[in-house]
Amino acid sequence: MEENNKVIIFEKKEIIIVLTFVVVLIITSFTLGIRLGKKLALDASGVKSEDVKAVELKSTVEEDAEAVVSEDAKLTDEEKLKKLMDESKNRLSDELEKFSTPQNPPTTTAAPQSTMAGKFTIQLGSYNTMEEAKQFAEGFTVRGYSPIINEVKIEGKGNWYRVSLGLFDSVEEAKTYIKSEQSLFAGQDHIITEIK
Incomplete structure (x- = not known):
């Protein structure tokens, strides 16, 4: 085979x-x-x-936008402009109201120095004008803290305005506060000082 x-x-x-x-x-x-x-x-x-x-599937945002557009289509140009201006004015007044009435306004030390003498505070910054100090302190006020602005006369340099947080009886209390508020002090220069 x-x-x-x-x-x-x-x-x-x-x-x-x-x-x-x-x-x-x-x-x-x-x-x-x-x-x-x-x-x-x-x-x-x-x-x-x-x-x-x-059938077109639309999100609720798209459906809401279409409803607003259909309502606006019935309005004249002047009415649309007036409506837009009113909405902008209301939003702006709401935002301004938030900033014009702070919950914890920065406080300047109007109390006699004798009541604070010997106490400790955490100094965050020092500025040669009150406006700069208030602006810096506003950043802490917005976050819910009560910063203190203290005027100090420095020989040869004039008046300076120190921004600080808290009044403590000892350095240890101040250090404990810094540890409890680590997120606040993490990127912030600070020094514990005694009020004289």
């Missing part, structure tokens, strides 16, 4: 062509399957192609 063995050898070009054909066939089959599956699923649920075109 003779065996009929034939070896078929393909060239590189032929293998590439066959593989390309297989890949194109797979992609086409997958795409058609998805489209056909969607169509059959919609048909099975009773949804028509006209319904699909008519």
Whole structure:
């Protein structure tokens, strides 16, 4: 018996062509399957192609925006401008009201020095004008702290305004406060000083 063995050898070009054909066939089959599956699923649920075109999914923000636009479409240009100006004015007055009535205004030490003498405070900054000191202290007031602005006369330099937090009986109390408020003092220069 003779065996009929034939070896078929393909060239590189032929293998590439066959593989390309297989890949194109797979992609086409997958795409058609998805489209056909969607169509059959919609048909099975009773949804028509006209319904699909008519339905647009919108977020609640988009729906609210459309409602506002439809209301604004009925207004004249002058009415739209007046409405916009009123809304801006209301927002601005609300924001200004927040800043004009601070909850804890910065306090200057109007108390006699004798009542604070011997106490310790955490100094955060020193400025040569009261306005600069108040501006710096405002940053702490907004965060809910009560900064103290203290005027000090320095020989040869004039009056300086020191911004500090807290009155403590000892250095240890001040250090404990700094540890309890680590997030506040983390990036802030500070020094514990005695009031004289």
